[in-house]
Amino acid sequence: MRLRAALVLIVCEDRALVLRRRPDDRSFAHSWCLPGGGVESDETIQQAAARETAEETGLHITAGQPLGRRVVPLERRDLTFEIHLFCARSESDAVVISEEHIAYRWLTREEARRADEDLPGGLAGETTRELLRRFAEEEL
Numbered sequence: 001m002r003l004r005a006a007l008v009l010i011v012c013e014d015r016a017l018v019l020r021r022r023p024d025d026r027s028f029a030h031s032w033c034l035p036g037g038g039v040e041s042d043e044t045i046q047q048a049a050a051r052e053t054a055e056e057t058g059l060h061i062t063a064g065q066p067l068g069r070r071v072v073p074l075e076r077r078d079l080t081f082e083i084h085l086f087c088a089r090s091e092s093d094a095v096v097i098s099e100e101h102i103a104y105r106w107l108t109r110e111e112a113r114r115a116d117e118d119l120p121g122g123l124a125g126e127t128t129r130e131l132l133r134r135f136a137e138e139e140l
Contacts, residue, residue, distance in 0.1 A: 002080045006049035006066075007036035007124075009131040009140060010059060012090040015106035016135045018115070018128075019056060022102050032105070032119055034128050036083075045084045053088070057104070058096030061088035067131075067140075072123055083127055087140040112136040 010017040018032040025031075035056040039048040049063035066084040073080050095104045107115060113136035119125045134140045 001078065002082060004039040004045060004048075004082045004084065005037060006039060006045050006052060006063070006084050006086060007034050007127050007131070008049045008053050008061070008063060009034055009085075009087045009135055010053065010057070010061060010090050011087065011135065011140065012093045012106065015093070015108055016112050016132065017057065017059075017090075017093075017095065018105050018107060018132075019097060019101040020103040020105075022100060025100070028124060031125075032115065032128075033124065034131060046086075049084070049086045049088070056098045056100060058094070059090045059092060061090055063088050067134075070123055070127055081123070083123060085127055085131060087131065087135075107132070109136045109138065 021028045021031050023030050035053045037052040039045055046063040053061050063086045069082055069084045071082050097104050112132040115132050119128050
């Protein structure tokens with residue numbers, strides 16, 4: 001079985017958006033994360049990226065082609081997890097966070113360069129770090 005997810009770095013006015021998870025979040029309590037989530041059976045990865053962004057931030061974006069993907073086979077569960085990476089521009093910085101989050105921040109490129117604290121562990125943290133690093137180095 002294959003599970004797919006989208007992770008989106010949102011840029012507005014040369015700043016990148018991060019969201020803080022709730023303290024009671026099962027997976028990433030109090031971590032700063034990028035918007036994203038699972039791909040539903042009736043949607044493309046790009047549609048999932050846009051939907052998750054709208055649900056988590058209130059921002060409406062168009063996700064282009066993925067910037068890459070990371071695949072993790074979970075052999076003990078006969079499962080493959082894929083996370084697809086995106087960068088999208090937003091015309092607005094007026095964020096309305098979902099109940100999944102307690103705060104948000106717009107990071108400058110310099111702040112993104114130093115944003116290693118309070119990021120999640122595992123694949124979510126690796127991919128968040130990668131996108132923030134690429135933003136800080138002006139690749140995105």
